[in-house]
Amino acid sequence: MTTSAVSPPEDRLEPPRPSWPDATGHFGVFGGRFVPEALVAALDELTEAYRAMRVDPAFLAEFAQLQRDYTGRPSPLTEVPRFAEHCGGARVLLKREDLNHTGSHKINNVLGQALLTRRIGKQRVIAETGAGQHGVATATAAALLGLSCTVYMGEEDTRRQALNVARMRLLGAEVVPVTTGSRTLKDAINEAFRDWVTNVETTNYVFGTVAGPHPFPEMVRDFQRVIGDEARAQVLEREGRLPDAVLACVGGGSNAIGIFTAFVPDEGVRLLGLEAGGDGVESGRHAATITGGSPGVLHGARSYLLQDDNGQTVESHSISAGLDYPGVGPEHSHLHDIGRAEYRPVTDAEAMEAFALLCRTEGIIPAIESAHALAGAMRLGRELGPDALLLANLSGRGDKDVETASRWFGLGDAGHVEPGAGMDTDQRPTEGAVSNDEAVAGREAGGAA
Amino acid sequence: MSSHLAEVLAGTKAHGRAALIAYLPVGYPSVEGSIAAMVAAVENGADVVEVGVPYSDPGMDGPVIQQAVDVAVRAGVGMRDVLRAVEAVADAGAVPVVMTYWNPVERYGVDRFAADLAAAGGAGTITPDLIPEEAGPWLAAAEEHDLDRVFLVAPSSTDARLASTTAACRGFVYAASTMGVTGTRATVGDAAERLVGRTRAVAPGLAVCVGLGVSDAAQAAQVAGFADGVIVGSAFVRTVLDADGDVQRGAAAAGRLAAELATGVRDRVPA
Ligand SMILES: Cc1ncc(COP(=O)(O)O)c(C=O)c1O
Numbered sequence: 001m002t003t004s005a006v007s008p009p010e011d012r013l014e015p016p017r018p019s020w021p022d023a024t025g026h027f028g029v030f031g032g033r034f035v036p037e038a039l040v041a042a043l044d045e046l047t048e049a050y051r052a053m054r055v056d057p058a059f060l061a062e063f064a065q066l067q068r069d070y071t072g073r074p075s076p077l078t079e080v081p082r083f084a085e086h087c088g089g090a091r092v093l094l095k096r097e098d099l100n101h102t103g104s105h106k107i108n109n110v111l112g113q114a115l116l117t118r119r120i121g122k123q124r125v126i127a128e129t130g131a132g133q134h135g136v137a138t139a140t141a142a143a144l145l146g147l148s149c150t151v152y153m154g155e156e157d158t159r160r161q162a163l164n165v166a167r168m169r170l171l172g173a174e175v176v177p178v179t180t181g182s183r184t185l186k187d188a189i190n191e192a193f194r195d196w197v198t199n200v201e202t203t204n205y206v207f208g209t210v211a212g213p214h215p216f217p218e219m220v221r222d223f224q225r226v227i228g229d230e231a232r233a234q235v236l237e238r239e240g241r242l243p244d245a246v247l248a249c250v251g252g253g254s255n256a257i258g259i260f261t262a263f264v265p266d267e268g269v270r271l272l273g274l275e276a277g278g279d280g281v282e283s284g285r286h287a288a289t290i291t292g293g294s295p296g297v298l299h300g301a302r303s304y305l306l307q308d309d310n311g312q313t314v315e316s317h318s319i320s321a322g323l324d325y326p327g328v329g330p331e332h333s334h335l336h337d338i339g340r341a342e343y344r345p346v347t348d349a350e351a352m353e354a355f356a357l358l359c360r361t362e363g364i365i366p367a368i369e370s371a372h373a374l375a376g377a378m379r380l381g382r383e384l385g386p387d388a389l390l391l392a393n394l395s396g397r398g399d400k401d402v403e404t405a406s407r408w409f410g411l412g413d414a415g416h417v418e419p420g421a422g423m424d425t426d427q428r429p430t431e432g433a434v435s436n437d438e439a440v441a442g443r444e445a446g447g448a449a
Numbered sequence: 450m451s452s453h454l455a456e457v458l459a460g461t462k463a464h465g466r467a468a469l470i471a472y473l474p475v476g477y478p479s480v481e482g483s484i485a486a487m488v489a490a491v492e493n494g495a496d497v498v499e500v501g502v503p504y505s506d507p508g509m510d511g512p513v514i515q516q517a518v519d520v521a522v523r524a525g526v527g528m529r530d531v532l533r534a535v536e537a538v539a540d541a542g543a544v545p546v547v548m549t550y551w552n553p554v555e556r557y558g559v560d561r562f563a564a565d566l567a568a569a570g571g572a573g574t575i576t577p578d579l580i581p582e583e584a585g586p587w588l589a590a591a592e593e594h595d596l597d598r599v600f601l602v603a604p605s606s607t608d609a610r611l612a613s614t615t616a617a618c619r620g621f622v623y624a625a626s627t628m629g630v631t632g633t634r635a636t637v638g639d640a641a642e643r644l645v646g647r648t649r650a651v652a653p654g655l656a657v658c659v660g661l662g663v664s665d666a667a668q669a670a671q672v673a674g675f676a677d678g679v680i681v682g683s684a685f686v687r688t689v690l691d692a693d694g695d696v697q698r699g700a701a702a703a704g705r706l707a708a709e710l711a712t713g714v715r716d717r718v719p720a
Contacts, residue, residue: 032583033583034551034578034580034583035578035580036508036509036577036578036601037580037601037602037603037605037606037610038603038604038606038625040605040606040610041603041605041606041610180515181505181506181519190506190507190508193508194630197509197628198629198630200628297551297552297555297578298506298552300578309556310527310528310556311504311554311556311557312503312504312553313506313552
């Protein structure tokens with residue numbers, strides 16, 4: 001299995017680019033800039049510096065070197081046949097972003113934005129984080145480039161993802177728990193914007209996903225598209241054909257855009273984004289922004305969002321901190337509206353079933369975020385049948401989720417797992433080896449997740 | 450076809466003073482309580498009231514305004530309540546202008562909002578997260594209903610942006626005194642005066658009002674020395690918060706603050 005054919009081309013920020021966004025950041029009717037005037041100068045500065053940087057050979061060389069020697073790119077493509085037995089017999093290939101340094105796809109974007117920070121001469125970076133993966137990646141890049149770093153994280157998430165809080169602090173970042181609003185990612189973003197508008201002369205905001213005001217959705221997409229550029233070449237090389245469908249979980253949407261972008265022109269390839277369905281979209285307790293939301297303005301851009309009749313943002317719910325966000329990047333709203341990508345919800349229980357399956361069948365502990373994509377593969381595989389070839393993005397690893405998962409499956413404290421307790425999933429190729437009912441029962445036994 | 454805001458600002462200027470512009474959000478401690486505080490501010494010298502639309506994600510606001518607005522959002526306060534407050538301010542004899550983040554207006558419907566605001570006697574809107582580049586539908590609706598549109602300029606705005614933003618304004622332009630969010634500050638720095646000077650240079654016919662950080666008569670007098678209007682927000686909200694939900698006490702405190710600030714805007718410190 002060689003990956004030499006996909007070693008990243010020097011110009012990989014400039015392969016055929018989608019025709020969107022326009023010069024002011026609009027993806028069809030979505031995107032744009034809905035920000036205080038005080039931030040416009042900084043956003044203009046970022047836009048210009050980014051435009052210059054992405055065609056600068058010196059930057060591209062440094063970026064490519066960091067991705068190879070520091071992140072460990074290209075990430076492998078792993079076929080998962082024992083897992084695929086639960087996917088209606090379809091073949092499943094996983095793009096292994098979990099094997100990147102720091103444990104998720106977030107590092108791809110952060111290295112680009114950290115280099116950009118240095119280029120515009122700022123000494124301090126701030127970031128928001130939900131699952132903590134973007135915070136960890138930002139703290140990592142800040143340590144690498146000698147920048148000071150402050151990470152805003154909802155207080156609720158600092159509890160759900162305590163391991164990542166500790167990692168950020170070890171890396172020298174200041175972690176600020178946010179106690180306003182729902183105390184999750186949306187409120188962390190608000191606080192980060194407040195910090196930025198106050199300290200913009202010295203500080204760059206390293207945004208973690210393809211949402212926010214222009215240029216973030218475009219810039220983060222360009223930094224993340226390496227996932228799909230590599231994967232497309234890897235699949236072609238290995239299989240001599242394109243996959244039938246490409247699947248990814250969607251929080252703000254960066255890992256999904258990252259793997260989708262290379263395939264957007266391939267009209268025969270279905271693009272499927274899996275949103276966090278929480279307790280089920282009909283329950284109202286979910287984070288399925290496109291499935292259950294409507295267009296509006298949040299965090300600097302027009303896109304789908306969860307809102308009430310007064311235009312107030314509605315709190316989202318998901319077992320996965322990284323998907324627990326009531327907004328979504330504008331490019332996804334556009335891909336949805338033009339029918340190029342489909343978006344479906346995956347409930348907490350379905351995601352945890354897929355999580356358990358991947359652990360037990362393949363020896364890979366996925367991030368709970370990524371488990372939503374795996375659950376999507378289980379369902380789509382059953383729909384498409386045995387000849388289908390599915391490519392799913394394994395956006396991150398599950399170390400950070402060990403405690404949440406242990407509680408869900410009733411395994412006791414993360415540090416004190418009873419042998420053989422709860423998660424009895426001796427996987428045979430039967431349908432639904434861990435049924436939703438069993439998973440829910442496991443959660444109840446272990447206390448609410 | 451004329452701007453209510455431009456008219457009141459021309460009047461205060463003719464009297465050799467700055468206008469006092471008070472911000473209060475609708476729905477804290479209750480819709481009635483917020484209206485009582487607005488009316489008290491008007492009776493004690495506020496020329497213009499910024500009627501604040503509560504919003505769940507007020508990215509331009511500091512902790513004081515967040516705290517009050519959070520209560521209103523949780524209580525489900527919406528545009529109908531806002532329009533009621535607009536009518537009450539107009540009836541009390543001041544000019545109401547709606548201060549709103551953009552999503553509540555989009556959700557209500559831009560055209561419907563413009564029609565209902567005009568019918569309620571509102572002068573127009575101040576939009577902290579809507580820049581002219583994204584304001585096409587609002588500018589069209591405002592034009593149709595003869596409403597003012599106030600955009601913001603900041604110390605970081607380039608001269609080109611000062612020119613394009615002020616060209617899109619009607620009524621006045623809101624000059625953010627500092628880089629930062631709303632909240633009271635011990636001093637209003639030189640940045641505000643410099644920004645007002647730069648703004649006047651590109652838009653000589655447009656009134657410039659200064660907000661962010663002003664909390665007492667001395668600061669008001671200082672800002673009145675170089676601006677056409679003095680905008681006070683967090684300090685008003687603070688007085689109402691300190692009344693701890695007591696409507697009478699909150700309104701009385703807002704009235705006292707307005708009276709104090711009204712002396713400040715008449716006592717301009719020469720720039
Ligand atoms: C592993 C992993 N996957 C996915 C996400 C969701 O983000 P996005 O939708 O931007 O990829 C996160 C966010 O924290 C994450 O940590």
